[in-house]
Amino acid sequence: MSAEPTPLTLALPKGRIFEEGVALLSRAGLPLELPEKSRALQWHMGHVTLLELRNQDVPVYVDLGIADMGIVGKDVLAESGRSVYEPLDLGFSRCRLSFIREVGATSPIARVASKYPNLTRAYLLERGMLAEVVKLSGNIELAALTGLADAVVDLVQTGSTLKANNLEELEVLMYSSARLVVNRTALKLKRETLRPLIERLRELTAQETG
Ligand SMILES: Nc1ncnc2c1ncn2[C@@H]1O[C@H](COP(=O)(O)OP(=O)(O)OP(=O)(O)O)[C@@H](O)[C@H]1O
Numbered sequence: 572m573s574a575e576p577t578p579l580t581l582a583l584p585k586g587r588i589f590e591e592g593v594a595l596l597s598r599a600g601l602p603l604e605l606p607e608k609s610r611a612l613q614w615h616m617g618h619v620t621l622l623e624l625r626n627q628d629v630p631v632y633v634d635l636g637i638a639d640m641g642i643v644g645k646d647v648l649a650e651s652g653r654s655v656y657e658p659l660d661l662g663f664s665r666c667r668l669s670f671i672r673e674v675g676a677t678s679p680i681a682r683v684a685s686k687y688p689n690l691t692r693a694y695l696l697e698r699g700m701l702a703e704v705v706k707l708s709g710n711i712e713l714a715a716l717t718g719l720a721d722a723v724v725d726l727v728q729t730g731s732t733l734k735a736n737n738l739e740e741l742e743v744l745m746y747s748s749a750r751l752v753v754n755r756t757a758l759k760l761k762r763e764t765l766r767p768l769i770e771r772l773r774e775l776t777a778q779e780t781g
Pocket residue numbers: 585586587588625626627643644645646647664665666726727728729747748749
């Protein structure tokens with residue numbers, strides 16, 4: 572008699588990580604078949620429930636144990652300060668979080684805008700810079716162009732957004748890529764399901780990045 576598979580709840584962020592995350596988890600053997608167009612926010616597929624969240628909410632759902640496992644950018648994870656188990660760098664959605672100003676700007680730095688206020692404050696403190704931090708939600712670079720802020724802390728990948736807006740990257744705060752995150756209690760209680768899944772994902776990631 573074969574045992575029922577252990578129910579598993581996964582947290583994935585909508586946006587650029589979603590598709591690649593679903594594809595990777597499917598290759599690892601999870602039965603994920605999503606309808607092409609749907610306004611549903613969660614899907615039940617066999618023993619797996621998939622939750623579609625905003626990026627910042629993934630560490631919260633995983634830390635509080637609503638989701639057993641999730642995928643999120645290292646940048647968002649570091650900003651959240653949540654204590655989740657992070658067994659794997661999945662290697663996609665690579666980018667860096669950088670300190671950015673208008674090319675040639677020389678004004679004193681009194682205000683810095685970012686979607687990452689905690690990481691920005693820690694960086695300014697480390698550099699001994701006394702500046703106000705303003706949290707914004709998107710198109711962060713505009714803050715530096717409009718005078719809302721003297722500098723911004725934002726993501727850079729190809730650098731084309733910087734180039735198109737006459738901005739320059741002065742320092743990299745951190746490098747980021749998509750990470751697998753796991754609830755610490757689920758790792759113990761669902762060990763026999765989660766450990767082999769993490770190992771399959773580790774092998775797939777090694778094949779793909781190695
Ligand atoms: N240009 C980029 N190239 C590669 N990876 C990126 C890029 N921009 C962001 N990322 C990574 O992908 C993650 C998700 O980015 P995405 O653009 O989907 O979020 P978003 O739509 O800005 O999020 P939200 O509006 O929910 O805050 C980021 O946290 C980061 O780790």
